[in-house]
Amino acid sequence: MLLVSSKLANEKVIVDDSSPESTKRIRVVFDRGKLASQEPDSTVFFLGGG
Amino acid sequence: MRLKQLLPILTALLVCVSTAIAASSQTQLSAQEQKVIDYLVKDWGKDYSVTSVDIAMDAVKVAQSDETRFRIGSYIKAHPELHEVIRRWGWVTLVLTPDEKLIARALVNAQRDSKPSPSVPELAKAVAVSEADIMRGLAMLERYEILEKDRQSGGVGYKVLQRYLKWEPRLDFVFHNVSVEGGRKFSVN
Numbered sequence: 001m002l003l004v005s006s007k008l009a010n011e012k013v014i015v016d017d018s019s020p021e022s023t024k025r026i027r028v029v030f031d032r033g034k035l036a037s038q039e040p041d042s043t044v045f046f047l048g049g050g
Numbered sequence: 051m052r053l054k055q056l057l058p059i060l061t062a063l064l065v066c067v068s069t070a071i072a073a074s075s076q077t078q079l080s081a082q083e084q085k086v087i088d089y090l091v092k093d094w095g096k097d098y099s100v101t102s103v104d105i106a107m108d109a110v111k112v113a114q115s116d117e118t119r120f121r122i123g124s125y126i127k128a129h130p131e132l133h134e135v136i137r138r139w140g141w142v143t144l145v146l147t148p149d150e151k152l153i154a155r156a157l158v159n160a161q162r163d164s165k166p167s168p169s170v171p172e173l174a175k176a177v178a179v180s181e182a183d184i185m186r187g188l189a190m191l192e193r194y195e196i197l198e199k200d201r202q203s204g205g206v207g208y209k210v211l212q213r214y215l216k217w218e219p220r221l222d223f224v225f226h227n228v229s230v231e232g233g234r235k236f237s238v239n
Contacts (some may be wrong), residue, residue, distance in 0.1 A: 002229070003097055003238070012231035016148065020224070022159070023152040041070045 009033040056225040076190035079208070080155060083122050085110045087132070090144070098238040102113055104147045105235050116186060127194070139239055140220030151223040152177040154196060157210050166204030173175065173206065211239065 005014050010032055017026040020025060027037040027042050079087065089106045095100050103122050107114055125147030130136045138146060146154070156176050160167050174181045188208060191197040200209035217223060221239060229235045 007097065008230060010234070014229040014231070016225070016227040016229070018148070018155075018225065023055060023156050023177065025148075025152075 002031045005033050012036075057209055058085070069235070078120065083118060083125070084110050084158060086112055086122050087125065090126075091133050093236060094133045097236065099236045100135055100139050100143055100239045101236045102147070103145050105227070105237060109235065116190060119147075120190065123194070140217070140222055142214070142217070143221035143224060143237075145194070146190070146223070147187075148225045148227065149177060149179050149209065150187045150190055151183060151225055154191055154214070155195065155223045157206075157208060157227075158215055158217075161203075161210050162215060166205050167208060169205045213234065 003032045008030075012032070015028045015030070017024060017028065018024060024040070028043065028045070028046075029038070033045045038045060069145060085107045086103060089110050090103070093101045093106070103119050107119065107122075110237070112118065123141070124145055126132065126136060126170075127141040130141065138156065143151075153173055156168055156173055168176065170181050171183050173184045177184065177187075184206075190199065192199070192208065195211065197212050198211055199207060201207055202229040203209045203231060214222060226238045227235065228238055
């Protein structure tokens with residue numbers, strides 16, 4: 001996430017991930033540092049940091 | 051010490067040396083495979099990179115095959131001195147594909163919860179891949195000695211070796227793959 005908001009802040013970035021507790025796949029798309037889409041819809045996304 | 055007493059020790063020593071020679075010869079890489087290793091060693095650590103072999107093979111245009119991936123992965127497993135990333139995060143996360151990691155996690159979760167191993171169709175549904183892909187993934191996990199055949203486990207008939215049931219602080223079966231549009235693909239820790 002640090003990369004998405006700093007070094008890759010001017011890029012479109014896809015992050016393929018998975019739920020840590022199961023085997024569900026998660027895909028999150030960031031466009032110029034902002035969250036553009038997420039699959040599945042139930043994905044919980046926390047914004048934060050100092 | 052008498053020769054009779056020394057014999058078992060000498061035999062054991064001989065077996066160890068033979069095994070080491072066999073292991074070493076198995077990990078002789080082709081030029082293409084070495085190209086993948088060179089790419090990874092240069093990539094690892096940059097932007098938190100823990101890039102895996104499959105991604106590197108695409109990056110240097112080496113055709114994907116389980117056999118090639120296993121040869122490169124075995125080399126990484128046998129050579130932690132190549133890079134700090136191997137020593138810090140473990141070789142497993144660097145050599146497995148996301149599908150293989152998810153298959154392993156499904157088995158780890160069942161075993162941790164003292165449930166029978168899932169069947170092939172159940173795994174295919176859980177990981178969202180074909181049953182053929184599950185069979186390939188299981189074979190790869192067995193070759194890496196992460197799983198071993200165990201009829202008592204039920205389902206697919208594999209059990210996860212103890213070391214891999216609790217993988218923290220290694221990354222083993224975790225993946226966070228980053229694709230920059232029109233650019234680099236890599237995995238992060």
